[in-house]
Amino acid sequence: MITRSGVAMAVCAVVLVATGLLLDYPELLALGLVAVVALLFAAGWMLVTPDVTLSREIHPPRVFEGDGARALIAVTNAARRRSPPILAAESVGDQTVAVALPSLAPGGRFQATYPLPTGRRGVFEVGPLVVGHSDPLRLLHVGRAFPSRSMLRVHPRIHPVDPLPTGGSPDMDGPTSATAPQGGVAFHSLREYVRGDDLRLIHWRSFARTGRMMVRHNVVPNEPRMMVVLDTSAPPYEAGYFEDAVRVAASLAVSGARHGFPVELRTTGGQRAAIEAGRDVMAVLDLLAGAQPAAADQGLAELLRVVPGEEGVVLGVVTGQPPGARLGAVSAVRSRFAMASIVCVGEEHGRPGLPVRGVLTVNVRTSDDFAAVWNAWVRR
Numbered sequence: 001m002i003t004r005s006g007v008a009m010a011v012c013a014v015v016l017v018a019t020g021l022l023l024d025y026p027e028l029l030a031l032g033l034v035a036v037v038a039l040l041f042a043a044g045w046m047l048v049t050p051d052v053t054l055s056r057e058i059h060p061p062r063v064f065e066g067d068g069a070r071a072l073i074a075v076t077n078a079a080r081r082r083s084p085p086i087l088a089a090e091s092v093g094d095q096t097v098a099v100a101l102p103s104l105a106p107g108g109r110f111q112a113t114y115p116l117p118t119g120r121r122g123v124f125e126v127g128p129l130v131v132g133h134s135d136p137l138r139l140l141h142v143g144r145a146f147p148s149r150s151m152l153r154v155h156p157r158i159h160p161v162d163p164l165p166t167g168g169s170p171d172m173d174g175p176t177s178a179t180a181p182q183g184g185v186a187f188h189s190l191r192e193y194v195r196g197d198d199l200r201l202i203h204w205r206s207f208a209r210t211g212r213m214m215v216r217h218n219v220v221p222n223e224p225r226m227m228v229v230l231d232t233s234a235p236p237y238e239a240g241y242f243e244d245a246v247r248v249a250a251s252l253a254v255s256g257a258r259h260g261f262p263v264e265l266r267t268t269g270g271q272r273a274a275i276e277a278g279r280d281v282m283a284v285l286d287l288l289a290g291a292q293p294a295a296a297d298q299g300l301a302e303l304l305r306v307v308p309g310e311e312g313v314v315l316g317v318v319t320g321q322p323p324g325a326r327l328g329a330v331s332a333v334r335s336r337f338a339m340a341s342i343v344c345v346g347e348e349h350g351r352p353g354l355p356v357r358g359v360l361t362v363n364v365r366t367s368d369d370f371a372a373v374w375n376a377w378v379r380r
Contacts, residue, residue, distance in 0.1 A: 013039065046140050054131065121289060191215060193215050239346070267287075342362070
């Protein structure tokens with residue numbers, strides 16, 4: 001492929017040769033012939049294409065906004081002749097990263113690392129890697145694409161915040177259910193002895209009364225579950241405040257998980273991910289890395305279809321600046337949850353949020369403001 005410099009050189013060659021011939025001006029003719037020779041030299045150079053093998057790895061494949069991620073590229077010259085210098089171009093989403101590779105002797109190997117852009121949240125496809133070959137004058141250029149592709153997930157930034165308020169006082173035993181995991185310290189009921197049960201759990205009074213061997217059925221107490229809902233409709237957000245909403249939702253979900261609560265994250269667009277107590281939070285962060293606002297999303301109206309699977313679920317809603325009628329959906333579902341909170345981002349003038357009956361409402365401009373305001377409210 002001819003470059004812009006090559007096009008300019010070809011135009012100059014034609015103009016100079018034509019002008020030199022018409023005006024009988026040998027100097028112009030000589031300059032035109034030099035331009036022609038340069039193009040022929042570039043064409044001959046391009047016949048010596050590099051024969052290289054290439055591999056690329058990304059470390060780490062998941063990062064938070066602004067954290068470092070690097071790609072490691074390894075190039076080996078598989079030809080019997082020395083390879084020319086190479087300019088590789090790596091596509092990262094809609095951005096391009098250029099990597100200069102030196103000339104390699106036959107069988108020579110070269111490794112290089114280069115930073116990947118992580119300043120913006122998202123799920124980015126890295127690749128294909130295009131290895132470019134051009135002549136020394138940059139008149140012609142040929143690119144060869146290597147099909148290797150990788151995924152780079154840039155997670156939203158996390159703020160250190162308190163988890164959603166549960167609205168209850170601490171209980172060392174807590175509520176229990178028959179479906180709760182066995183082996184805890186909370187007593188749930190008596191059941192018949194099964195071979196292999198711990199003899200220390202036998203309830204001798206019941207045995208004396210009924211003649212049947214009964215044991216204490218101890219379980220792990222049911223813990224309050226947290227549900228974080230992110231509004232992914234486009235209208236409530238302006239001037240990029242959706243990114244702040246994603247950071248708020250991520251902070252609340254991760255905080256709940258780190259404090260030992262099971263957490264479920266939902267978007268009004270229908271996506272969902274869950275974190276069991278003490279488990280890895282990557283599923284939630286991966287979902288939020290790819291979350292985008294959509295004009296067709298019904299927004300908070302989708303809350304009317306959300307029914308918690310059990311009692312004691314705490315709700316946290318993160319949205320932009322929706323009209324009061326949309327916020328009414330939170331009030332409509334309030335009775336389904338043990339506690340409910342709303343965080344509205346994008347407030348330009350520091351005004352208090354619209355009051356929603358029975359719901360803690362926090363109205364902030366950015367996610368940084370949220371971290372300070374939220375902790376002050378929750379710790380009251």
